[in-house]
Ligand SMILES: Nc1ncnc2c1ncn2[C@@H]1O[C@H](COP(=O)(O)OP(=O)(O)OP(=O)(O)O)[C@@H](O)[C@H]1O
């Protein structure tokens with residue numbers, strides 16, 4: 183649980199974050215969106231005290247984040263940034279081991295953790311552990327950056343536009359991996375992005391910042407249904423509304439009983455992608471299968487259309 | 495084969511240098527045409543090898559001092575608490591570089607006496623600037639995302655300095671040390687005007703007795719040392735920079 187309580191940050195009289203309060207539930211993904219300069223990064227960096235607030239308090243599981251030195255706090259909180267920030271003079275394994283080494287873990291535990299994380303991020307430890315960051319592709323560097331942030335098993339992971347530098351295909355893969363890892367480890371993630379598609383895909387809750395103020399904080403569907411301000415409306419995009427709704431949940435959530443013909447869809451894809459598939463293949467229904475291949479039922483054009491309509 | 499040529503040339507230079515210092519007599523026929531009458535062609539007022547080693551020792555001591563002071567100073571003025579001293583320390587170090595070493599010798603002799611000491615002071619002051627400026631450059635041009643990650647992962651100020659900043663700045667710092675050493679190698683010769691034991695002795699003896707062979711061999715030994723040491727440092731910088739995945743900065 184992260185409690186942000188009346189947080190304000192001023193630089194030379196310039197209010198950059200203005201009296202923001204929000205509660206972040208444990209084991210959820212919260213995405214902060216807003217235009218450039220709206221204070222997203224500043225708000226995020228006040229959680230691990232890379233920036234000290236002018237007023238207000240932030241509590242992690244009830245404990246004020248100023249109750250310990252900043253560097254100790256930061257060892258407990260994962261931090262991943264755009265452009266990954268890997269140490270160029272250290273190998274992949276040494277990069278991932280950064281925080282465990284600072285915490286004084288023993289060698290065997292560190293090695294095991296590095297191997298575990300590399301495997302989790304689909305990087306073969308034998309091939310990658312001893313490479314230097316410049317010997318990796320952008321997507322691989324980014325995965326190592328997130329692995330490093332998770333190495334000391336933090337309860338909280340802060341991410342500032344972590345996928346901003348990736349191409350669309352690699353980015354979609356990175357997002358899917360992040361969701362899988364988040365539900366596996368139960369990490370509380372706070373992520374900043376410019377990309378509304380990414381926000382709707384990842385978020386349990388979205389926080390919208392505008393000129394330093396938190397203008398709306400709620401579930402993605404609530405933002406679509408009741409945008410608090412004109413600005414939120416614009417950010418979501420009026421013509422995008424039905425598709426935003428469909429991109430929140432998965433095909434598995436829209437399954438109806440009954441058979442359907444043709445190539446099945448995975449239950450994990452978004453309803454938006456399912457609709458796209460139905461429209462493209464000219465079918466009215468398509469079977470949905472679990473990862474192990476069992477047929478769960480079907481999704482239908484009619485069912486999805488109903489789900490895309492303005493919530494009552 | 496072609497890539498080997500530069501290495502072979504340097505190896506040859508090293509071999510010739512060592513041979514010249516150990517058995518200078520072999521080179522007598524080469525230098526003989528430069529001297530008139532029966533003047534000696536090879537320096538005969540002391541061992542060339544000993545002078546070379548003393549010359550190197552003087553440079554090594556002065557450079558070590560300059561490294562310690564310049565790097566420490568650069569680290570201090572790039573910390574938040576030292577930032578306001580940056581302009582002041584820059585001017586001080588610049589004065590050290592612009593003040594002619596000869597003048598430093600003249601001023602230092604009355605205080606320190608003749609010999610190695612005033613030479614060390616002159617070389618030390620003269621060698622500060624390149625090391626200081628390069629260390630500053632190295633420490634202030636680190637990639638911001640890397641510094642951000644270092645802070646974000648919970649390194650203390652000291653850990654950031656020793657684990658991230660200095661290792662990443664090392665190739666640039668070494669380039670500064672290399673420049674400083676080469677300048678000192680040449681400048682150390684003037685130490686012999688105040689009776690320091692350096693290769694300058696050979697050159698001065700040549701000037702006094704109008705013996706071109708002496709001047710030439712003194713100059714050539716210094717030149718060969720400079721080339722070899724310069725290349726050695728460049729090679730280390732290159733290896734460090736490549737290992738770190740950094741662009742090899744000159
Ligand atoms: N150290 C600082 N000193 C002065 N002003 C700052 C500082 N850091 C940030 N600001 C200002 O605070 C405002 C918010 O910056 P912030 O980085 O939080 O925005 P952001 O929402 O993350 O923007 P972007 O989407 O472009 O990353 C900006 O106007 C910025 O210029």
Ligand SMILES: [Mg+2]
Pocket residue numbers: 222223224342374
């Ligand atoms: Mg930002």
